Amino acid sequence: MPAHRVVFRALTQHIQQLAENPVLSGAHLLSPSDDWVAALREPNVALGLIEVTGLSASEQAALESMDWSDACEVIFFSDGTPNRTLDTVCLKSGGFHFRSPVAHEAVVEAVADILADLETDGGGGVEVVSSDLDQFGLLAGSSRVMRKLYRSVRKVASAEANVLIVGESGVGKELVANTLHLASPRAANPFVAINCSALSPELVESELFGHVKGAFTGAQREHQGVFAQAEGGTLFLDEITEMPLDQQAKLLRVLETGEYRPLGSQTVATANVRVISATNRDPEQAIDGGFLREDVYFRLAQFPIYVPPLRARGADIAGLARHFLAYRNAEDSANKTISEAALAKLADHTWPGNVRELKHALERAFILADTQINVEHVVLDDSVGAGVPASSDVPAGVPLEDIERMAIENTLAENEGNKVASAKQLGISVKTLYNKLEKYQAGDDQS
Numbered sequence: 001m002p003a004h005r006v007v008f009r010a011l012t013q014h015i016q017q018l019a020e021n022p023v024l025s026g027a028h029l030l031s032p033s034d035d036w037v038a039a040l041r042e043p044n045v046a047l048g049l050i051e052v053t054g055l056s057a058s059e060q061a062a063l064e065s066m067d068w069s070d071a072c073e074v075i076f077f078s079d080g081t082p083n084r085t086l087d088t089v090c091l092k093s094g095g096f097h098f099r100s101p102v103a104h105e106a107v108v109e110a111v112a113d114i115l116a117d118l119e120t121d122g123g124g125g126v127e128v129v130s131s132d133l134d135q136f137g138l139l140a141g142s143s144r145v146m147r148k149l150y151r152s153v154r155k156v157a158s159a160e161a162n163v164l165i166v167g168e169s170g171v172g173k174e175l176v177a178n179t180l181h182l183a184s185p186r187a188a189n190p191f192v193a194i195n196c197s198a199l200s201p202e203l204v205e206s207e208l209f210g211h212v213k214g215a216f217t218g219a220q221r222e223h224q225g226v227f228a229q230a231e232g233g234t235l236f237l238d239e240i241t242e243m244p245l246d247q248q249a250k251l252l253r254v255l256e257t258g259e260y261r262p263l264g265s266q267t268v269a270t271a272n273v274r275v276i277s278a279t280n281r282d283p284e285q286a287i288d289g290g291f292l293r294e295d296v297y298f299r300l301a302q303f304p305i306y307v308p309p310l311r312a313r314g315a316d317i318a319g320l321a322r323h324f325l326a327y328r329n330a331e332d333s334a335n336k337t338i339s340e341a342a343l344a345k346l347a348d349h350t351w352p353g354n355v356r357e358l359k360h361a362l363e364r365a366f367i368l369a370d371t372q373i374n375v376e377h378v379v380l381d382d383s384v385g386a387g388v389p390a391s392s393d394v395p396a397g398v399p400l401e402d403i404e405r406m407a408i409e410n411t412l413a414e415n416e417g418n419k420v421a422s423a424k425q426l427g428i429s430v431k432t433l434y435n436k437l438e439k440y441q442a443g444d445d446q447s
C-alpha cells in the first residue's frame, strides 16, 4: 500500500511535534501550500491535520463553503476559543476537533484509527460496480461519504454521548439512529422513536414524562412517557427543532440532571436513557431563528453526525436503486431488471427528497414495468407535473393500498418531507399520516 498523503498544517511547536510520532512515520506529509483547503479534496489525500488558529478571512470562508462530501478525513486543532464556524465545519466534515492543550495520545489514537480504517476500505473512494452495496447496520452505500459516516457511527455507538443527527429530509437519519442503537451496548433494550412535530403542544410533557391517573382532565389512567418506555435503551427525538421552546426547557432539565417527574406525580424518576435526536434544519440557523435553545443544542449534540444528501453519494444512487430493486424482487418473488438508460436517468437526478424519493421512484417504476424497468417507467418528481394524473396514467389492477402509498410518498417528496403540509394536502390528519408511514416502515423492515 503506498504511503498515505496527509495535509499537515501545524503552526505551534506542540502540533509540529506530532510529525515525529511513529503513527505518521509511514505517511507522506504535505506541507500546506497557499491553497491547503483545496488540497483536502484532492482524491489521493487521505487525511488533513489542520491547526486552525489564526485563519485568514478567506481561509475561514473557504472552509465554510467547502463541499465536504468527497473530502479527506480531517482532524482540527484549535486554541479552544469558541468558534461557531469551526463547529459547523466539524459537523459537515465529520472531523475531530482537539482543543488546546492537545493530548498527543488522543490524536495519535484517532490518526491510527482513521489510517487503519482507510486500509480496510481500500483508501476510500470505492466505486460501486454492482448492486452489492456495502452495508453498515441498516445503512446501505459504498461511497466515500457513506464510509465516513459508518466510521462516525461505529465510533460513537459504543459511547454514551447524546447524538444529534443532522441532514436533509429523507437522507436516512432515522436509520442512522436505529443503527446507532443496534451497535450500542443498549441494543437489547428498547429503541423508542417519537416525532416532535407530531405532538400536540398540550401533550408534549405527558408524552415525554408520562402522567399519573387524574393528573389533568381526561387523564383516566396512568400513562408511561417515552423516557420511561425507553428505560435502559435509546430515545430518538425526531424533528427536535419542531418541539415548542418551553417544552425544550423541560427537556433540558432531564438532559442535565437525568431526573424528571411524571405529570401529577410527587415522585422524581431517574432516567437511564441515551438520547439521539435529529433535525433537517441547520442547527446554527435553528438556534438563530429561535427554533432550538442553544443550551439544549449543546446537551443534545455531544456528538453531532451529518448525513450527506443523496446527490453527494455518486455511484451509490445507482447502487441503491439496484439494492431496492433486489429487495422488491425478493418481496414479490419477481425477477425484474433495470436498463442502463434507466439507471443513468436516476443518476442524473438531484434527489431533493433523497433516499426516500429514490425508493419511491423505484417502487413506482417496479409497479409500472412488466419485466424490465426502462426510462419511461422512471417518473421523477420534477417530471410528474402538478395536479391530478389522468385516470389512464394509473395502471389497472394495482392494489389500492399501493396507490395510496404512492400518493402519500409523492406528496411528502413534493413537500420535502414536511408532514404537516403533506397531511393537509392529502386531507388526512398528521397522526393518520404518521400511522401510515409507520405501517410502511414496519413492512419495509420485515422485507
Ligand SMILES: Nc1ncnc2c1ncn2[C@@H]1O[C@H](COP(=O)(O)OP(=O)(O)OP(=O)(O)O)[C@@H](O)[C@H]1O
Residues within 6 Å of the ligand: 138, 139, 140, 141, 167, 168, 169, 170, 171, 172, 173, 174, 175, 176, 238, 280, 355, 356, 359, 417, 444
Ligand atoms: N443508506 C440507506 N440504505 C437503505 N435505505 C435507506 C438509506 N437511507 C435511507 N433509506 C430509506 O429511505 C427512507 C427514508 O429514511 P429515514 O426515514 O431514515 O430518513 P430521515 O432522514 O429520517 O427522513 P425525515 O427527515 O423525513 O424524517 C426509509 O425508507 C429508509 O429505509
